[in-house]
Amino acid sequence: MHIAVLDRERCHPKKCHHECQFYCPPVRSGTPTIEFPVESEQPVITEALCIGCGICVHRCPFGAIKIVSVPDEMNKEIFHQYGMNSFRLYSIPTIAHGKVTAILGPNGMGKTTTINILAGITVPNFGNYDKGGSKEDLLDRLSGTVMGDYFDALYSGEKKAVIKTQYIDLIPKAVRGKIGEILKKNDQTGNFDLVSSQLNLEGSLEKDVESCSGGELQKFAIATALLKDADIYLMDEMSSYLDIRERVNVANTIQKLAAKKTVMIVEHDLAILDWMADNVHLVYGQSGVFGVIVDPKTTNKAINSFLSGYLREENVRIRNYAIDFQEKSQKRTSTGQTLIKWMDLTKKLGDFTIHVNPGEIKSGQVIGVLGRNALGKTTMMKILAGVLKPDTGSVDENIRIAYKPQYISTDFDGTVEDLVLSSLKELAASGFVKNEILKPLDIEDMYSLNVGDLSGGELQRLSIALTLCRDADLYLMDEPSAHLDSVYRMAAAKIIRRVMEANKKSALIVDHDIYLIDLISDNLMVFSGIPGVNGSTYGPTNMKDGMNRFLSEVGITFRRDETTHRPRINKLDSALDREQKTSGNYYYSS
Structure with a gap:
């Protein structure tokens, strides 16, 4: 077929x-x-x-x-198809009242289409795209099933659904005014104060939507959905732009909601997904071509299957390699010479002040940077990159630096191929660049697209690739996981690590995804302080001390999965959580 x-x-x-x-x-x-x-x-x-x-x-x-x-043995009926020679979706997930059901898989395989179908916005056509979808046909085909009852209640108006969109960057174009005023105006539940407190939005209520950060827009979008009087809540990508503490707060809020309502989520942060979801539907297929939603699995089994790259029950290999984690904190120990060194650095930006304690990066060392939002991580990166000058202190460097900023510009007028060729020149023909960077990130598949038309994920992949392709001594990368789906996050972690090891280069990586930081880093730098007021650094230090310091401030602990050794968040105040906090082992056993 x-x-x-x-x-x-x-x-x-x-x-x-x-x-x-x-x-x-x-x-x-x-x-x-x-x-x-x-x-x-x-x-x-x-x-x-x-x-x-x-x-x-x-x-x-x-x-x-x-x-x-497509193998004939897949033997699945098309659930929805957009048109001739267009994307098609096979099957639909099963969601349950009182539980958090999740969808996990790459972008471009129908997750958002599924959310729209579950909300009643899109009526599936079962491949009859010329005729269009029919609610009667859907109810007839699903008669006598859980999802048949679900759609019957939805279409009859007995139940209402609300969507939390993933496209939060478009909110300022559609909404005007202050966050607090907008939320109060649209509050259908009377829970404005409770939701604002749960999401730590109190300090942002007087801010205009146009001046909000990505994290504030994300929490605003979540709050807007939670304040709707609905029976079904469909939450599409909730962790983007949020730090780990805010992600845990959101997860807690969604779990409380699911005790009373029906909840479906799409999430790419595997640690948060593991903690929040009760059941997970994996999705496989080919981006932009087709997607297959498999039967639900327990969250632990689903994530382990995803990391292994093989779906045993379906006999489908979704990746040609497995993703492995280390249970212990020992990573590479750099014996190289000091590459860059800095003394006490301070920088004041408005009412905010950052203090970067003395530190250094050695040749061949990969350092992860963790900390809450608005503590100065991006400011430090800009100082080391030479974009900003510190008010006090100095950076001792005479090296080549490649810098990937947090927010990526799309000013280039031309195609992706034009940009790659003009940026890399003769390096574009390098076998290492093609096979180890461009191909794994699927950059060549975007060659004919205009840079200005790229999605957030496509732009992120391109930016990561161009940064890694540069001939530099130190690579500074600010939030490389932003906008990437779970597959590309793990791929990016593997690629960054491999490029650093193969070329004996150094890197400083800022990110909020614990899995990505775990896979990439040899050492950690941790930011502490009061968000928006002051921030200071600890380290670089070893992985164990860094994780313990960071997680003790966040207030969570991780255990290890017996099969994959991947980190899993412990339930707050559980016996294991209390035991690990007492012993001081928040992340690694040794």
Whole structure:
């Protein structure tokens, strides 16, 4: 079975003069598998005739065509398809009242489409995209099932659903005014004070939406959804821009909500997902082509299957490598020379002051940076990168630095390929660059896209790749996990680590994803202080001391999974949580 997908944003038939039509081998009485209907200037791939040869894929100069071979034994009915040669979704998750049900998988495989279906915004068409979706057809097909009852109650108006969108960066374009006034105006539950307190929003209520940080916009979006009087809450990506303490607060709030309501979440932070969800539906397929939602698994089993790269019950390999964690804190010990050294650094920005205690980075060392939002982590990175000058103190350096900022500019006017070639020049042809950086991050798949049209995740992958490709001694990377799905987060961690080891380079990585920091770092630097008022640093120090210091301030502990050794957040005030806090082992056993 072959699935043919045509990306109509990439297809430019006038530019290629319908070249793809002439390189498609005629089959079955001379009928080409790619045709140009009279009513459309864009080609149509006749899937019934497609033999999956792949010639059209390689001949298309814009990378607009994908032909994917799907095993016949998958034997699944299409649940929803957007159109001819377009993405299709197989199956639908099962959600339950009183539990947090989650979807875990890469972007572009139908998670947001699923959320829209569960909210009643999109009615599935079961592959009949010309006819369109029918509520009656859906209810008939799902009659007698849990999800049949769910949609019956939703469509009849007996139950209401609300969505927390993932696109929080668009909020300032759609909403005007102060956070507090907007939330009070839209409060349908009378829980304004409670929700504001749970999400630590009190200090942001007087801020205008236009001037809010990413974290404040995220909490505003979550609060808006929680204050709606609904029966079903569909929460799409809640951890972006939030530090670990705020993620735990949000997780606590969602768990309390699920005790009374029906909750479905999409989340990429595996540590938070593990702690928050009761059941998880994994998704596999190919981005932009098709997605298959598998039957629910316990959260622990689902995440372990995801990390192993193999779904045993489905007999499907979703990745050709496993992701492993170390139970003990011993990482690489750098014996290299001092690469960069700084004395007491201070910088005052408005009412905020940062103090960076003396420290150094050695050759071949990878240091992770942890701390709450608004403590000066980005300011320190800018000082080390030479973007900002400290008010006091000095940085002793004579090295080449590659800096990936937290917020990425899209000012470049041209395609991704243009940017890669102009930035890397002869390095773009390097086998190491192609095989170890560009290919694992799927950068070449974006070559024909304009940089200004990239999504947040695509832009992040491109920025990571360009930073790692630069010939530098020290790589400064500010929140590389932002906007990345769980698959690309783990891939980015592996790539960054491998590039540093292969080239004997050093890196300083700021991030809020504990799994990513664990996989990348040899040592840690920890920020403490009062958010928005002052911040100070501790370290660089070893992994155990750094994690203990950071997590003691956050107030949480981690245990280790017996199978994968991945870190798992302990329930607050559980016997194990109290035992680890007493012993001082918040993260590592030794």
